[in-house]
Amino acid sequence: MNSRYFFIIVFLFIGVVACEKEVIERFAGFQNPANFPEPVYHFDTNPVTKEKFELGRKLFYDPILSANNSISCGSCHIQTAAFTHHGHTVSHGIFDRTGTRNAPPIMNLAWNNSFMWDGGIFDLDMQSIAPITNHVEMDETMVNVLNKLRSSEQYSRLFKNAYGTEEISTSNFLKALSQFMALCISSNSKYDSVMRNEGGKSFIADESAGYEIFKTKCGTCHTEPLFTDNSFRNNGLSISMVNDQGRYLVTSTASDKYKFKVPSLRNLSYTAPYMHDGRFFTLDAVLDHYTRMENTPNLDPVFQQNGSLGLTLNSDEKIKIIAFLRTLDDRSFLFDKRFSEQ
């Protein structure tokens, strides 16, 4: 090899390493993407700092949160699957127990006003208690988790760095987790670049056509730019053996039976399978469902128009919608080292 090329390669390599290091070390706190609305998360009562965010990240990836120290939040919320449990219809928790619902992504939670498929939790700070104490997820008690953390010298130090006190309170513990989760922001898809007019990016013909169809057929519920209106709806899924009654389980209101939270459509390429119980493995299957759904109790009125159930989509339209949906993939989110286990 020509020695000049060798040096150039070495320099480039150093450059890349240096850049990567810089990315990890720079901490900008919460930054609202230019094309996003104001967040709903109460950052005023949980001001973001590097130390709290990093503590939250460490907790997120620490199996100490589970009963037998085997399962972390990251076990079922895997970054490379946009923080879902890739390939699992419903998640495997502790002792290989399975639940009844598909693990939702930890993504853009700062814009969510409720959490879980049934919206049973309305404050991100209180969210982590649910998986920690759930029998089929981590099956631990909050008391035990906090005591395990308190007996760890490393955590005493990290909490002191973050909060100025070694005291590990429920609030400080939960708020650190919130900081990590609230900053897991996915806003660098092709769609975002197009919307923000970055680098002259534009949709190709199918994407453009798909976007127009999407706006008419899907945009009522999957509103831009987060691709959910945070509402609860029955989208016509057949009632499975589990007979999961969705939001009814938390509200006890009959008109909430079989309603589930409208999920975001960002990063769909990485988050299969789909729906609250992961019943559809492909986007084709999802779109097919929307054209031949079942009239179950409380089916959303949006699917009962013009005397027929569901949406009218021909195969060409489906192809174009999927082309558009792929523009919501944000690969940088999957490999952003700030969100990875360190």
Next chain:
Amino acid sequence: MRSIIVAIICFSLFSSCKKELTYNTMLKSELSVEFDNIAGGADLQLTTATYTNALSETFKVTKLKYYVSNFVLTNTNGTVYTVPKDSCYFLIDESDEDTHEPILNVPEGEYKTLSFLLGVDSLKNAADVSERTGSLDPGTTASDMYWGWNQGYIFFKMDGTSPLITSMGNAFQYHVGGFGGYNSATPNNLKTITLDLTTRGTPKVKAGKETNIHLFVDILKALNGTTNMSFATSAMIHSISAGVPVANNYANMFTHDHTEN
């Protein structure tokens, strides 16, 4: 003559008594409220005693916990005193005697009614986690009185066994919560309890002396009432709606037994 002397002595005693009972409403004093859990006419015994509900089903109680909060006292002169909210969230736990007699700080005076909430008010159910300390800390005292999956406190929890229950080791679990909902309405199982204090002994609160309002809390009334709860048909209550009949019953389980002045 003798009767006149007796009358004078009585009068002087009476007036000296009266003199003692002048109140300075600027001063506050401790008033304890005792939650004496009973079953029918007898002191509640966890685990050991067998009780019978209105449907003649026998049962034992292994755990009894409930929240009381938002205390308000009405003076005999009509003045209403609301105890500062954050000083009065109490978790009564039958297995822990230290919790049976919460103490309120109230202005000196005589009080004709006591009112409080069975449960935790909706604002606190939606409060920032940093404001959930003491009896409301889901990481300590409240860890088994909080629904992680359906954000909110469990107001009332009674666990036990009944031979009429054939599954789960004969266990029943009556867990009642539901503050009315945050994003959308749910049944509201919060109950405001208002008790007349005048017929069984008006509390006279004065600095330097102890006053105790002794309440009976009859757990049988949580089971028997508008709806007579059946362990055979309803062993597990874990949802807001399932708890409604129990809540309607437990609204009537408190009585004022006496006051120690």
